[in-house]
Amino acid sequence: MSYTSETADQVSSIAGDKYKYGFVTDIDTELAPKGLNEDIIRFISAKKEEPEWLLEWRLRAYRRWLQMEEPSWAKVEYPEIDFQDAYYYAAPKSKEDGPKSLDEVDPELLRTYEKLGIPLHEQQMLAGVAVDAVFDSVSVATTFRKELAKAGVIFCPISEAVREHPELVQKYLGSVVPYSDNFYATLNSAVFTDGSFVYIPKGVRCPMELSTYFRINQANTGQFERTLIVADEGSYVSYLEGCTAPQRDENQLHAAVVELVLLDDAEIKYSTVQNWYPGDENGNGGIYNFVTKRAACRGRNSKVSWTQVETGSAVTWKYPSCILQGDNSIGEFYSVAITNNLQQADTGTKMIHIGENTSSTIIAKGISAGRSQSTYRGLVRMQPGAKGGRNYTQCDSLLIGDKCGAHTVPYIENRNRTAQIEHEATTAKISEDQLFYCRQRGLSDEEALSMIVNGFCKQVLQELPMEFAVEAQKLVGISLEGSAG
Amino acid sequence: MLEIKGLHADVDGKEILKGIDLSIGEGEVHAIMGPNGSGKSTLSYVLSGRDGYDVTAGTITYRGRDLSELSIEERAAEGIFLGFQYPVELPGVSSTTFLKTALNAVRRQRGQDELDAVQFMKRLRVHTKALNISDDMLRRGVNVGFSGGEKKRNEILQMALLEPHFAVLDETDSGLDIDALKVVAEGVNALRGPKRSMLVITHYQRLLDYIVPDYVHVLAHGRIARSGGKELALELEEKGYGAFVSGTEAA
Ligand SMILES: Nc1ncnc2c1ncn2[C@@H]1O[C@H](COP(=O)(O)OP(=O)(O)O)[C@@H](O)[C@H]1O
Ligand SMILES: [Mg+2]
Numbered sequence: 001m002s003y004t005s006e007t008a009d010q011v012s013s014i015a016g017d018k019y020k021y022g023f024v025t026d027i028d029t030e031l032a033p034k035g036l037n038e039d040i041i042r043f044i045s046a047k048k049e050e051p052e053w054l055l056e057w058r059l060r061a062y063r064r065w066l067q068m069e070e071p072s073w074a075k076v077e078y079p080e081i082d083f084q085d086a087y088y089y090a091a092p093k094s095k096e097d098g099p100k101s102l103d104e105v106d107p108e109l110l111r112t113y114e115k116l117g118i119p120l121h122e123q124q125m126l127a128g129v130a131v132d133a134v135f136d137s138v139s140v141a142t143t144f145r146k147e148l149a150k151a152g153v154i155f156c157p158i159s160e161a162v163r164e165h166p167e168l169v170q171k172y173l174g175s176v177v178p179y180s181d182n183f184y185a186t187l188n189s190a191v192f193t194d195g196s197f198v199y200i201p202k203g204v205r206c207p208m209e210l211s212t213y214f215r216i217n218q219a220n221t222g223q224f225e226r227t228l229i230v231a232d233e234g235s236y237v238s239y240l241e242g243c244t245a246p247q248r249d250e251n252q253l254h255a256a257v258v259e260l261v262l263l264d265d266a267e268i269k270y271s272t273v274q275n276w277y278p279g280d281e282n283g284n285g286g287i288y289n290f291v292t293k294r295a296a297c298r299g300r301n302s303k304v305s306w307t308q309v310e311t312g313s314a315v316t317w318k319y320p321s322c323i324l325q326g327d328n329s330i331g332e333f334y335s336v337a338i339t340n341n342l343q344q345a346d347t348g349t350k351m352i353h354i355g356e357n358t359s360s361t362i363i364a365k366g367i368s369a370g371r372s373q374s375t376y377r378g379l380v381r382m383q384p385g386a387k388g389g390r391n392y393t394q395c396d397s398l399l400i401g402d403k404c405g406a407h408t409v410p411y412i413e414n415r416n417r418t419a420q421i422e423h424e425a426t427t428a429k430i431s432e433d434q435l436f437y438c439r440q441r442g443l444s445d446e447e448a449l450s451m452i453v454n455g456f457c458k459q460v461l462q463e464l465p466m467e468f469a470v471e472a473q474k475l476v477g478i479s480l481e482g483s484a485g
Numbered sequence: 486m487l488e489i490k491g492l493h494a495d496v497d498g499k500e501i502l503k504g505i506d507l508s509i510g511e512g513e514v515h516a517i518m519g520p521n522g523s524g525k526s527t528l529s530y531v532l533s534g535r536d537g538y539d540v541t542a543g544t545i546t547y548r549g550r551d552l553s554e555l556s557i558e559e560r561a562a563e564g565i566f567l568g569f570q571y572p573v574e575l576p577g578v579s580s581t582t583f584l585k586t587a588l589n590a591v592r593r594q595r596g597q598d599e600l601d602a603v604q605f606m607k608r609l610r611v612h613t614k615a616l617n618i619s620d621d622m623l624r625r626g627v628n629v630g631f632s633g634g635e636k637k638r639n640e641i642l643q644m645a646l647l648e649p650h651f652a653v654l655d656e657t658d659s660g661l662d663i664d665a666l667k668v669v670a671e672g673v674n675a676l677r678g679p680k681r682s683m684l685v686i687t688h689y690q691r692l693l694d695y696i697v698p699d700y701v702h703v704l705a706h707g708r709i710a711r712s713g714g715k716e717l718a719l720e721l722e723e724k725g726y727g728a729f730v731s732g733t734e735a736a
Contacts, residue, residue, distance in 0.1 A: 432536070437573040439557040440533050440566075441583075441643060442591035451586055455577030455626065 035084040038062060041190055044088065048159045048193075051166060054173075061179035061189035068183045074346040075375045075407060076315045078288060081253060088191045088224075144208065151207050153237075154199040158226050161197035168199055172230050176259035176296045176323070184255040184290040184317075192226035192257070200235035200266075209465055211240040225256040231266035233299065238269040240468055254313075255290045264299030264326065269307070271464050273472050276312035281370075281482070283342030286314025293320035297329035297358075305332040306349070307463040309472045311479040314343060319377065321350035324358035324386075331360040334460040336472075338453075338479050339372030339404070348378035348409075353386035353419065362393040365457050368404035369483035375407040382419035389419035397427040398456050400449070400483050428456075450477030486511045486682045487532075487651055491543035494531045500541070501527045503707035509651070512679040516693055516718065517686045519704035520726045525686045526570055528704070529653045532684075533567045534560050548650065562594035564650030568640040568657050570686075575627035580639065583627045584609065588646050612645040616672050634665035641672040652676075653684045658692035670695030690722040703729045 041062055045055040070081070148155050154165060162169050179189035200206050231237055241258075254276065260268050270293075279286025289312075295304040306320040322331030333349040351360035366374040380391045397406035408425050430452055438448035454461065454473050461469050487509040494502040501524045509515050519525050530538045532545065534557045545552040547565065555563065575583060588608075589599040600608070613623065616638050628636050637657055644652055654673065658666055673696050677683070685696055693701070693715065701717040703710045703726075710729045711717065721729070 431573075433573045434575060436533075436535055436557065437569065437575070438583075438587070440561055440569075441587035441647065442558050442561040442594065443587060444558055444590070447586065447590060451578055451583070452575060455575055455579075455582075458577040 034086065036062075036086075036088055036191065040088050044191060044193060048162070050159075050162055053170060054162060057174065057179060058190050061186050062191075064180050065183070065186040065190055068186060070183050074317050074377070075373060075409075076317060076344040076346050078315050078344075081288070083187075086253065088193075147207055148210075151204055152201040153204065153206050153210075154197065155210055156197055158192075158195040158197045158228060161228075165197070165199070168230065169197065169228070172259070172261050173226075173228055174259075176261060176294050177257050177292050182292060185257050185292040188224045188226060188255045188257045188292070192224045194224070195226035195228070195256070197227075198229040198237065198239065200229075200231045200237045202232045203234040204232075205235065206237040209238045209240055212242060223252060223254045225254075227256070227258040228261075229259070229268060229270075230261045231263065231268050231302075233263045234265040235263075236267045238465060239271070240465060241270070241272045241274075242468070242471075253288045253290070256292070258291070258293040258320075260293075260295035260304060262295065262297045262299055262302035262304055262326075262329075265301045266299055267303045267305075268295065269305045270295070270320075271468055272306075272308040272310075273464075273468060273475065274308065274310045274312055274316075275475055275479070277314075278312045278341065278343050278479075279314040281341045283314070286343070287312065288315045289313035289318065290315075291318040293318065294323065295321070295331070296323045297326050297331065297355075299329070300326040300355075301328045302326050303330040303332075305334070305463070307332075307334040307460065308336070308347075309457075309461070309464070309475065310335070310337040310345060310347060311475050313345075316343075316345040316347055318345075318347045319349055321352070322360060323352045323354065324360065324389075325354045326358075327355040328357045329355055330358070332463075333360075333362045333364070334463045335364045336367070336457045336460045336476075337365070337374055337376075338367045338476065339369070339374045340479055340483050341370040341372060343370075343372045345373075346375040346377055348376045350379040351381070351391055353380075353382045353389040353391070353416075355386065357388040358386055359390040360392075362391070362395075363459050364393075364395045365460055366395070366397045366406050367400065367453055367456065367480075368397070368406050369400035369480055371403045373405045373407070375409060377409045377411075379411040379413070380421055380423075381411075381413040382416045382421070384415045386416045387418050389416060391419075391421045393421075393423045395423075395425040396456070397425075398453065399427065399429045400453075400480070446477065446481060449480055449483065453477075453480060486513070486548060487684075488546040489543070490546075492531070492540065492545065493542040494527065495539045495541050496527060496537060501707050502531065504543070505704075505707070505709055507702065507709065509682050509684065511682060512677075513700065514677065514683045514685060514696065514698045515700045515702065516696075516698035516715075517684060517702050517704050518688065518690070518718065518721055521688065523704045524707045525704055526655055527707075529567055529570075529655045529684075529686060532560075532653055533557060533565060558590070559594070561647075562591050564648075566644050566647055566649035566652040568637075568644060568652065568654040570655040570659065572628045572631075572636045572640055574629045576629050578627050580623045580625065580627050581609070584623075584643065584646055587643065591647055608646065612642055615675065616642050616645070617668060618642055633660035634662070634668070637661060637665070637669050638672065641669055641676075645672070645676060650680065651682045651684070653686065655686045656688060657685070658687055658689060666692065667695060690718045693718045705729050 038059060041058050045058060177185050179186055196212060198210060229239060262268055276287035276289060297304055304322055310316055320333060324331050331351050337345045337347050339345050348364060349362055362378060364376045366376055368374040376395045382389045395408045399406055406427060410423055412421055414421055434452055435448050453476050457476060461472055464472055489505055489507040492502055492505040493500060517525055531540060540553060585605050592599055618638055622635060657669055661669060685698060698715055700712060701715060702712045
């Protein structure tokens with residue numbers, strides 16, 4: 001059954017008479033539920049069997065979004081996005097819609113998987129191949145779930161959490177990133193279809209690293225993901241978000257929202273390796289990645305640490321931020337952003353110091369190759385109450401070749417005299433001397449480049465959990481292919 | 486081992502090497518001496534295949550092969566090693582990582598198995614001990630914050646690990662005090678052998694008291710002005726380069 005007719009069936013069976021005029025008519029004329037309107041949102045909400053409050057929240061976001069304008073302050077350029085020309089529910093690939101076997105998958109993509117050392121069954125999963133046979137990781141995932149349940153940890157798709165743990169979701173959803181926050185976050189609030197929910201109870205140290213990877217077994221992740229992590233008092237969790245392999249989508253919009261809530265003495269370590277499809281050497285295709293990530297350190301002595309390695313996407317717009325409200329709370333941001341060919345990245349962080357003796361560290365490494373443009377944009381704000389607040393920022397840019405650009409845009413607002421803000425920035429180029437030195441010792445151009453760039457990023461990569469770090473190191477080399485010399 | 490015939494080379498369109506003939510046999514150690522700017526480093530780069538150093542005439546034959554066919558890293562894998570006059574800094578790349586990556590890159594090209602971490606460390610230990618290289622130095626970024634002596638010892642360490650057939654050591658003595666010089670020279674001497682040839686480039690005779698060469702050549706204005714045995718170095722020390730660089734081109 002084709003994807004359009006299947007969707008049409010679903011729509012008529014679920015929507016029934018109620019949406020006949022708005023929705024089904026659309027399908028009659030376009031044969032696909034493209035575009036965005038209130039009926040689409042009602043449809044999504046109904047499909048997910050959501051409670052009334054959530055539908056209302058989505059609709060409020062949608063109505064707000066209609067009045068908003070797409071921001072243009074970031075240093076990224078892309079053709080205007082026609083939001084009516086996108087699928088909002090059906091866009092996540094259904095299994096029948098994906099390739100039937102690895103033979104149908106782009107060999108270029110498989111080559112990358114191979115280089116990353118990803119085992120075959122995982123390759124199938126990442127490429128979206130419909131796999132019916134039970135493979136190892138499914139049973140692994142089940143074991144994980146059992147162990148987590150024993151510790152009282154909740155880790156499930158957010159739509160399931162809405163049904164199973166409505167009180168938690170209602171309390172915290174939108175409490176860090178309100179539905180009216182910004183153009184993309186507001187759009188996400190209206191139409192999100194997937195994402196993770198995590199709750200770590202009081203005093204619990206999550207017995208394992210949580211990874212979206214295990215969740216992919218249950219559902220393909222959509223383009224409007226919504227993740228909510230709540231770390232209760234004295235708890236700890238390390239969460240890994242891996243878009244560890246490129247997804248073969250063309251000029252698709254990803255507008256995700258991640259909200260982290262930390263109560264007293266809680267700690268969250270959130271690591272991302274983002275490698276969405278960046279487009280080809282000529283800038284055709286690729287993901288537009290507009291992401292809002294924010295952590296609220298509400299409790300005293302809470303600590304959040306964002307580590308990100310961004311190598312993919314055609315356009316990246318992303319500023320994982322920390323609101324340091326609790327006294328003595330700590331925010332950290334470690335970032336590597338690599339752009340090659342015609343990729344554009346505008347990324348950084350915001351550290352909002354509200355409580356006393358709050359401290360933050362920002363280590364941002366930007367690597368630009370080809371004709372790409374990379375911008376670090378960061379805000380450090382000390383509110384009047386941030387007595388004894390401290391920030392240390394280090395921004396290093398590395399240029400490969402002379403057709404790319406690196407830009408640093410720090411915003412500093414200090415409204416407390418006792419607060420201290422330190423900022424260091426450097427820009428360097430990979431020198432011919434360095435490459436020659438390495439090649440004289442037997443390394444190829446690309447090995448040399450990969451080693452030098454990995455050295456440059458070390459401060460950030462060492463913040464990643466072990467297995468992730470190894471993968472990220474390989475990815476650094478792969479994403480710079482063709483830029484040596 | 487190495488046969489250079491009528492070698493002319495340009496750097497940025499300017500002729501620096503103007504007809505060099507040099508023959509180095511297996512196991513021999515040759516020294517090249519010459520004033521600053523005479524083209525010593527240029528010769529080392531031409532032998533390594535560095536971009537921008539263009540051979541305009543003449544040939545270089547290495548172990549029976551025409552070198553011009555090989556890239557920089559292929560030459561390295563074939564056993565050509567260059568000890569740099571100014572070793573390059575690689576921030577964030579630990580010496581251990583660098584050495585292991587280099588050794589395995591060369592082994593791979595030579596058709597040998599790559600070494601795992603344990604095998605590698607075992608090998609590394611043998612050499613670091615002999616060269617008095619500390620663990621702290623191995624952890625730091627390659628050549629970052631190294632003293633002059635540490636940089637040169639690190640070059641010799643790389644040579645020891647990579648086991649070249651032919652090593653060019655460019656002013657390995659520059660910037661070293663006498664104690665550091667002795668350590669480096671001992672390291673080099675330990676690597677001398679019947680199968681390994683060396684070209685030792687130096688500005689001063691002093692180094693050659695410790696690394697005693699079989700032959701000495703004087704390079705001036707891109708040509709070999711004179712060749713002789715090790716006593717030529719002493720003569721140079723006495724008379725200075727003036728006697729060799731006389732004529733219209735004298736500096
Ligand atoms: N990159 C370069 N561009 C132009 N001229 C160069 C370059 N490198 C070296 N030279 C010139 O080549 C000559 C030989 O330099 P070099 O080989 O470094 O001499 P030595 O090592 O004997 O001191 C000098 O005149 C120097 O100025
Ligand atoms: Mg020199």
